[in-house]
Amino acid sequence: MDNVDLQILRQLAAWRAEGRRVVLGTITRTWGSAPRPVGSVVAVRDDGQIAGSVSGGCIEDDLIAKVKDGALALAAPEVVRYGVGAEEANRFGLPCGGTLELVLEPVGEPSRIDELLAVLSRGERVRRVLTLADGRAELQPPGEGDVLQLTDTTLTTTHGPSWRLLVIGAGQMTQYLATMAQALDYQVLICDPRDEYAEGWNVPGARLLRGMPDDVVTELKPDGHTAVIALTHDPKLDDLALMEALASPAFYVGAIGSRVNQAKRKARLKEHFGLTDAQLDRLHGPVGIKNGARTPPEIAVAILAELTASRYGYVIPAPLTAGGDPGPEAGCTL
Template identity: 70%
Template sequence: MDNVDLDVLRRVAAWQREGHRVVMGTVTRTWGSAPRPIGSVVAVRDDGSIAGSVSGGCIEDDLIIKARQGELPSDAPALTRYGVSAEEANRFGLPCGGTLELVLEPVTPATRLDELLADLDAGKRVRRELDIASGQVTHSPAKGEDAFEITDSSLISTHGPSWRLLVIGAGQMTQYLAQMARALDYDVVICDPREEYADHWSVPGTTLVRTMPDDTVIEMRPDRHMAVVALTHDPKLDDLALMEALKSDAFYVGAIGSRKNQARRRERLLEFDVSPEQIDRLHGPVGLRIGARTPPEIAVAIIAHMTAERYGFHHVQFEGEGEDENQTASA
């Protein structure tokens, strides 16, 4: 669940405390193109107020009308589809022939929304199972990769941080990168054993560790939901992290620095039993090639490249494909 949908849940909880009736809608299936992915959440209040989005606005408009007319489910969840025909697809703002399915879930004490939010605020990952017949919800710790499944009897979803980012170095650029990553629902860990940097770290919602970078990477056991970015410019720290991260399943491994510095880095990594194939996984200079100069601009380039890699857009041009025109001021 991304932060956009988490904000919807918080809004729903506030509406419920104010005494409003609320229905949540979760996208469970799509056919053809869809404005938002499976698992996205929308909520509509009894007076038509709405939070979240599942379309360009037309489906939300329909839900608002039904809420004001009292036509949304009030006792138990119900399945509904939009855009079954070409005419309806056009009416509801979906591509011609597209279809979107929602589970509409009235919010009741059985929804256990406050418990879910408390777990999420504590940084826990939660497996949520909704019994479609009764509306009863059960929670359990989420293990492994995200699960999302709809059957005739239940809707299973995973909530909480599923993507992790380890950044080596607690400098100024890391502050911007950490804030952006938190907005994208990454669980962010900062590793910096240097007192002069670590003592002044103050980004809310992140975890600072002072262990050596290679030990930190090994302890975190990077998987396909984790990125490692080295930003210290100190080979004694950055290379320690990279030599372990490049051997792992991390979906993204990057390091700051000019192309000349990256070439020397690759030579050093070969001496640490890192294979040429593993070194080829290194994004260095790190980030998309957008002409970034300042720390926040470079942070944007990094988070954008991580996002592209997450969604399989491996063809994008990265920051080091031209001359040393980027990241040189801070290299």
């Protein structure tokens, strides 16, 4: 579940606190192109007010009309499909012959939405199993590689951050990066053993770790959904994190610094820590895309843009990468 859908759940809970009835729709399957991925949610209040989106708007309009007509006064969750045939697909703005499947759930106390939000507010992941016969939900620990699963009797969804970002250094730039990254579905972890930086750290939702960077990376066990970025400008800290991260399956490893400093860093990592050329080739540096960024929030945007491209396997053309900048030291701020 991404951050957008988390906001929808919060709105749903607020409506419930006001005494309103709410139906929660979850995308469980799509055929053809779809505006939102499987697992996305939409909430419809009893007067037709809506939060979220599962289509270009036509399906939402149909749900609103059904709510106003009383057709969604459900006693238990139901599975509905839109766009089974070409005529209906055109009506609901779906590709011809395409289909979008939803589970519509009348939200009540058995839905355990407040408990779900409490877990998510701590930045944790959780599995939710909804029984279709009676609308009762059970919260369970997440498993490895959790995916949405709909059977004849249950809907199983996994909520919470799908991606992890470990940042070395709790400086000003990290504050912007941590705040923005949480909106992009990252669980954000900050490593900084230095008292003068750690004592001033205050970004809600981003957890501060006080261990040495190499120990923190080792304990984190980076996987293909983990990014590690070194931002201290201190080789004694950055290099310790990078030597472990570059030997891991992390999908992205980056470090701040000019092209000259990056070359020196790679030489150190190779000479003192034995990293191979193949491992060093994975290092993004200067970190972030080349977009003229100079201020800390601008640089955070540049970093997250490159992270997003890496997540989806998109190769950024060399002139747009900081490392491909032909100007003298133009990437030094990154």
